[in-house]
Each structure stands twice: as C-alpha cells, then as structure tokens.
Amino acid sequence: MPIPSQVVKCYKYIDSQQKKFIEELRELVKIPNISSNSSARNHVDSAIKWLQARLVRTGFAVELKNTHYKTNIPPVILATLGNDRRKKTLLYYCHLDVFKVQSDKWGADPFVLREEKNGRLYGRGTAKMKGPLLCFLHAVDTYQALGINLPINIKIICESMNECKSLGIAEMLQSLRTGFLTNIDCMLMTDGQWTGNTYACILYGCRGVCYFNLTIEGLIEDLDSGEYGGIVQEPLQDLIYIVNHLVDKSGTLVIPGLDKDMAQVTPDEEKIYSQLKLNIDEYRKDSGIRKFSHDTSLSQSLMHAWRYPSFNLHYVNTVPPCECPVNLKIPKTAQARFSIRIVPDQTPEKVCRLICDHLNNVLKLRNSPNRARLRMEDSLRPWIADYRHWNYEAAKLASRQVYKDPANLVREGNSYRALLEFQQIMPKTNILLLPLVSGEANIHKDEECITLRCYMEGTKLIANYFYNLSISQ
Structure with missing residues (x-):
C-alpha cells in the first residue's frame, strides 16, 4: 500500500524539525520530577504545569483533576482535542514522572540532555516516557503546522505517579467512567521497548x-x-x-x-514466534546472560520469558x-x-x-x-490483546511504512499496572501497546537514552498511525 501524500508531507516536516524537537526534549528532561521522592513534589508540579501549558498551546481543552485516593497525590491531566462524531476517538495514556536516579553512576547530570556521536540522547525520562510523549505531541503539531485536518479526535490521560504503582489511578478512572471515558473507540500506550535494537516491535501481551x-x-x-x-x-x-x-x-x-488454567499455545501464536526477526545469540549477549536455562530455539527461549x-x-x-x-x-x-x-x-x-x-x-x-x-x-493480572483488531492493524501498517519492515509482534515478561486498570474500566476497548524506543534504552537504569532514530522515526510512526486509524475498520 503506497504511503498517502499527506503522510509523506508529515515525514518531510518532521525531518525539518529535528533540532526543535531535541530542544523541547531537553527542556522537559531538565525537570527532575521523581515521583518516589517526596522532596521533589515541587518538580512534579512543575512538570504538570509545563505539560498543561504545552497542551493548551496545541489546542487541547485541559483539566487538572485531583484524585480522592490520598491528598498528596498529584493531579491527573485530562486533555481533549476534537469532538467530531464522524471521526474515531483515540485515548492516549502517558505519564510524566521519572524513576529515581543514582547520579554518581551516570556519565553526566542525568537531568541535562546529552547528545552523543553514537546517535543517542541521554537523560532520565528520555525513554520512559518523556521522549515517547513528545513523539505523540510532535505528531499532532505536524498535522497542525501543515494545515492538514487531524483525522481523529484525541483524549489524553497523563498521570505523575506511574513509578509509584500508579497510586490513585484506579479511583480516578472509576470517577471518569461515565464522563471523560465515554465514546472512546480505541486506546494507545507508548510504553515498553523493542526486543533488540534493530526491528520495531508491537506488544500484544504481558505476564x-x-x-x-x-x-x-x-x-x-x-x-x-x-x-x-x-x-x-x-x-x-x-x-x-x-x-x-x-x-x-x-x-x-x-x-x-x-x-x-494456562492458555495453550495456538498454531497462530507459533507462527508469530517463528516470524520474529531476532538473533538468539545477540539477544543473549544484550541480556548479559551467559546461557539460558532453556537453551533451545529462539522461539522456545522467548516463550519461557514471555508466555x-x-x-x-x-x-x-x-x-x-x-x-x-x-x-x-x-x-x-x-x-x-x-x-x-x-x-x-x-x-x-x-x-x-x-x-x-x-x-x-x-x-x-x-x-x-x-x-x-x-x-x-x-x-x-496477565494481559493479552486482540492483535487482529483494526487498532493493531493501523499500527502494523504504520510501522511497515516507516521502518520498511514488518514490526515484531511480541509479548513481555513484565506487567503494566495502569494498563490493567484501564482494561478493568474499559473491558471492550482495544488497547495498543506501541513501544517507540529500542532495547538499548536502559529504562529504569543508569544512562537511560533514546536514539535519535527512535525519537524522529517514532514521531513519523505516530503521525502515520493517526491516518491509518481514520481509515481502518
């Protein structure tokens, strides 16, 4: 399928904005909003105000909503752009807060964005998830800057307690069930990372x-x-x-x-594993593991890690x-x-x-x-999504058109608490988990980073995904 002309225009515009996009990431990374550090609450509030102002400038209607879980929980950002009943409405979940740091183990200040010749942008939150959040916003900006009508409606829920077990999010979602969360056609999360560094991945299950x-x-x-x-x-x-x-x-x-009670492996699932573009020796080396306990095929090793x-x-x-x-x-x-x-x-x-x-x-x-x-x-609880849903098909096509290769359909061994809370409240809504960063991102580790390729191509991926959502069924 050829790439639509308006999406090609988006690609060219995104390429022309690289310097501007990097500078905005630098601006957001410098806020040390570590949610697990009570003394950093002022920084958490600063990041919320920063994003609130950024969304308003982009044209979103924004509300800060307090949770009744505990009085010291930061407010959640609710944002809406578009209310055209002829268009699909996408719910995007993200978070602003970052994981704690041990500054002495970093090559430099973790809250000063560092560009290296290896094509990586280092800083706490670059991969999880200030970088992916900005990819999403830059995709919206691109349509607006080119005067192209955004093909979907967007709602955003952004919390600042993700790194603290998403405290308060369950109560918040319950209160939004009959209001903000109505008329949602599908949902997107840009959490997680690729398995490996070369091929894009789409997540459809977690243990x-x-x-x-x-x-x-x-x-x-x-x-x-x-x-x-x-x-x-x-x-x-x-x-x-x-x-x-x-x-x-x-x-x-x-x-x-x-x-x-364990769901048995189906022939379709075996096919997915057989089509994964991964090298088992490279995978083992990147993991820092000398020998897998189940030293068999790549498919079997990954099944032991994922399912x-x-x-x-x-x-x-x-x-x-x-x-x-x-x-x-x-x-x-x-x-x-x-x-x-x-x-x-x-x-x-x-x-x-x-x-x-x-x-x-x-x-x-x-x-x-x-x-x-x-x-x-x-x-x-474990989570599994319908990867044949039109929401996933839109992401598969976008990934193939941006990266020139089909994305790996993968599971993860880890869990996403916020995802499970959304699934509980919206059981019939398809949730797409679309990682934008490669396996070298060092999420929750020292020297966290996002590659420049992932940052720019991730923005193109989201812009393409918006278009594909509008025509998918």
Whole structure:
C-alpha cells in the first residue's frame, strides 16, 4: 500500500524539525520530577504545569483533576482535542514522572540532555516516557503546522505517579467512567521497548505477577549450633527444602495444578514466534546472560520469558537478619521473598491457593514441626490483546511504512499496572501497546537514552498511525 501524500508531507516536516524537537526534549528532561521522592513534589508540579501549558498551546481543552485516593497525590491531566462524531476517538495514556536516579553512576547530570556521536540522547525520562510523549505531541503539531485536518479526535490521560504503582489511578478512572471515558473507540500506550535494537516491535501481551513473603518459624529463640545442631529441625533448612521443591533443576515450576488454567499455545501464536526477526545469540549477549536455562530455539527461549509461568527468588534471610561475618547460631525464623510470573488464563487468587497447598504438603512430607506462613504482598493480572483488531492493524501498517519492515509482534515478561486498570474500566476497548524506543534504552537504569532514530522515526510512526486509524475498520 503506497504511503498517502499527506503522510509523506508529515515525514518531510518532521525531518525539518529535528533540532526543535531535541530542544523541547531537553527542556522537559531538565525537570527532575521523581515521583518516589517526596522532596521533589515541587518538580512534579512543575512538570504538570509545563505539560498543561504545552497542551493548551496545541489546542487541547485541559483539566487538572485531583484524585480522592490520598491528598498528596498529584493531579491527573485530562486533555481533549476534537469532538467530531464522524471521526474515531483515540485515548492516549502517558505519564510524566521519572524513576529515581543514582547520579554518581551516570556519565553526566542525568537531568541535562546529552547528545552523543553514537546517535543517542541521554537523560532520565528520555525513554520512559518523556521522549515517547513528545513523539505523540510532535505528531499532532505536524498535522497542525501543515494545515492538514487531524483525522481523529484525541483524549489524553497523563498521570505523575506511574513509578509509584500508579497510586490513585484506579479511583480516578472509576470517577471518569461515565464522563471523560465515554465514546472512546480505541486506546494507545507508548510504553515498553523493542526486543533488540534493530526491528520495531508491537506488544500484544504481558505476564502477570504474584509477589510472596514466606516465613518459617518454630523455635522460641536462636540456638547455639554446637549444643543443638543435629537434634533440631531448623527453620532455614526447611525454607531451603521448600524453595527447592517449587521448581525442577531447569527452573520450571512443579506446583501441581498450576498449568491447568494456562492458555495453550495456538498454531497462530507459533507462527508469530517463528516470524520474529531476532538473533538468539545477540539477544543473549544484550541480556548479559551467559546461557539460558532453556537453551533451545529462539522461539522456545522467548516463550519461557514471555508466555510461560516462572519462579524468581529475590531474597533469603533470617530474623533478625544475619549481619556478622561469622554466625554459628541456628536462627529461630527464616524468610524468603519470591515471585511467580503468571500468564493467561491464570489468576492471582488461584495461584496463591495452589502454592499454599503445595508448601503445606511439602512441609508435611518433611515431617517438620515448624510452621510456614505465606503472604501474597502484591499481584498483577496477565494481559493479552486482540492483535487482529483494526487498532493493531493501523499500527502494523504504520510501522511497515516507516521502518520498511514488518514490526515484531511480541509479548513481555513484565506487567503494566495502569494498563490493567484501564482494561478493568474499559473491558471492550482495544488497547495498543506501541513501544517507540529500542532495547538499548536502559529504562529504569543508569544512562537511560533514546536514539535519535527512535525519537524522529517514532514521531513519523505516530503521525502515520493517526491516518491509518481514520481509515481502518
């Protein structure tokens, strides 16, 4: 399909604005709006005011709406552009806040945009998600600057607590359910990143997660191992024994009944994996992993990372924590923190119940007098989208026309809390997850960056996507 003439005009205009676009990113990156830092609240407010003014200049009707979750939660930005009933209405979710930094691990000030000869723009928030947000706004600007009628209506919800578990967003969305969130045809999020650095990706699924604290206790006090070693059932040994009975030698979960609700791999899904343009050795090298635990084909390795359940052990210690270099005591209590990544159609509630039953059975077989306490601290449901929906088809065509290659259809092992909240409120609305940054973006890490290619081509991608949305059905 040839690229429409008005979209080609958008491409040329975007190329001519590179310097201006970089300067605007520089202006936004310099605001250190770290939401997890209470002393940075003034910076969080500054970023909100900056975006509010920017949206008003672009022609959006803007409202700052406070959440009733807690009084110290920053307001959410609601913005609307266009109200033509003949056009589709796109809801765009984004966030302004950024992840915390350790400045001494950066090559320079993380809140001063740094351009390097390698084609990367460094700075906290460049990839997640000030850069992608500006790509979206620059696409809107492009239509307006060229005098081309924007082919869709747009609504925006922008929060500033994404890096703090999106506190307040659920209550906010509930309050908007019968007002702002009505008459939405589809939704876009520009979160996430490509798998690899070369080929664009479109996300259609994410694993969920259940996060647990496991405590084994039974002794009244810590005991001297010289006196009592060999005649007491030790909580720490029980803990290690239990953890070892959660997975087999390859790390695969062995909890009875866990795979019963797992959606089976379909022939269509196998085809998607077989068409992925990725090199397994490059993927392993970029991950910093010497050898995958399931060292088979690329498809199987990615399925284990994206669409099969997995176990991760995060922490093991005693109570009180062992801090001295030599400790020969038998601790009275042992603790572990671990998570289970879950997949469609598993639910956190049932997974928690299965794990509790399994742990109790393992401890019973061990004939231990100690007690096990398992507490699920947090959980997120898995997510899957209809990648055949016209919303996804519009993005696929745009990606193919911008990058001259079909995008990889991928899943992710991580979860997106805000996405799940939107899905809960708008279950019939298709949500497109369209990453604009490559795998080298270092999201949530030191030296976060967006490549100049991703920044400029990402703007073209959004401009093209707007047009494709207007004609898709």
